[in-house]
Amino acid sequence: MPPGKAINPSGTQDNEVLFGQVHEQTVTILNTVINSVYKPMIDRLQNEEWGDCELEAKREFMVTFDKFAREVQEAVKSLNNNITLDPYPAEFKQTAQEVLQKGSSNNPRQKEMVDKFEEIFNEWYDKIEANLDETENDKKDDKEGGPKVELDYWKQKMRKLTCISEQLKSKNCRTVYDVLNQAS
Numbered sequence: 261m262p263p264g265k266a267i268n269p270s271g272t273q274d275n276e277v278l279f280g281q282v283h284e285q286t287v288t289i290l291n292t293v294i295n296s297v298y299k300p301m302i303d304r305l306q307n308e309e310w311g312d313c314e315l316e317a318k319r320e321f322m323v324t325f326d327k328f329a330r331e332v333q334e335a336v337k338s339l340n341n342n343i344t345l346d347p348y349p350a351e352f353k354q355t356a357q358e359v360l361q362k363g364s365s366n367n368p369r370q371k372e373m374v375d376k377f378e379e380i381f382n383e384w385y386d387k388i389e390a391n392l393d394e395t396e397n398d399k400k401d402d403k404e405g406g407p408k409v410e411l412d413y414w415k416q417k418m419r420k421l422t423c424i425s426e427q428l429k430s431k432n433c434r435t436v437y438d439v440l441n442q443a444s
Contacts, residue, residue, distance in 0.1 A: 287332065287335050287336055287339060288336055288339075290332055291332045291333055291335070291336045294328070294329050294332050295329050295332065295333060298325075299325070299326075299329050302322070302325060334415075338416065338419040338420075338423075342391075342419070342420060342423040342424075343387050343388065343391045343420075343423070343424070344427070345384045345387065345388075345424075345427045345428075345430075345432070345433060346380065346383065346384075347432045348376070348377060348380055348432060348435065348436050349376065352373040352376065352377075355367075355369050355370055355373045356373065356435050356439050358370075359373075359439050359442055359443070360435070360438055360439065360442065363442065364442055364443050370443075373439070374439065374440065374443045377436045377439055377440050378440065380436055381436055381437070381440060384433070388424055391420060391424070392420070392421075
């Protein structure tokens with residue numbers, strides 16, 4: 261295996277981590293290892309098994325480890341609650357590339373593609389709007405929450421916005437946007 265390459269759970273080489281992207285499965289696997297293997301093992305350690313470790317260092321480690329374990333669980337929950345913007349049909353890949361390279365024409369295939377892309381774009385808009393409204397409604401329901409609830413709300417909102425933003429930057433979304441922009 262060449263340096264810098266990793267094998268992901270599906271058995272294929274994966275370079276994404278080198279560029280700052282972590283696949284959803286990676287976070288799920290990390291959550292399983294941390295919360296199902298290491299956390300129970302650490303929680304069961306007896307005082308004599310900590311060896312020469314000072315009590316204050318043990319407490320600090322436990323607090324930090326528990327916080328990390330909760331954050332990983334929250335990340336998995338966040339990934340499961342996010343919306344997914346559907347890709348455009350693969351049948352339009354070649355036509356989309358032609359439009360982006362040569363400009364639009366009166367080709368009936370291009371008209372069909374633009375109509376489909378408009379439909380997909382409107383579906384994305386509706387999904388995003390509904391998802392953000394859902395988050396806003398969750399906040400309105402909990403009027404008696406304290407600062408922790410407020411922080412959690414904004415953390416969740418940030419995760420949703422980041423997820424949406426990352427998807428909108430994807431090649432799939434950029435292609436739909438650029439084709440529609442070119443066609444207008």
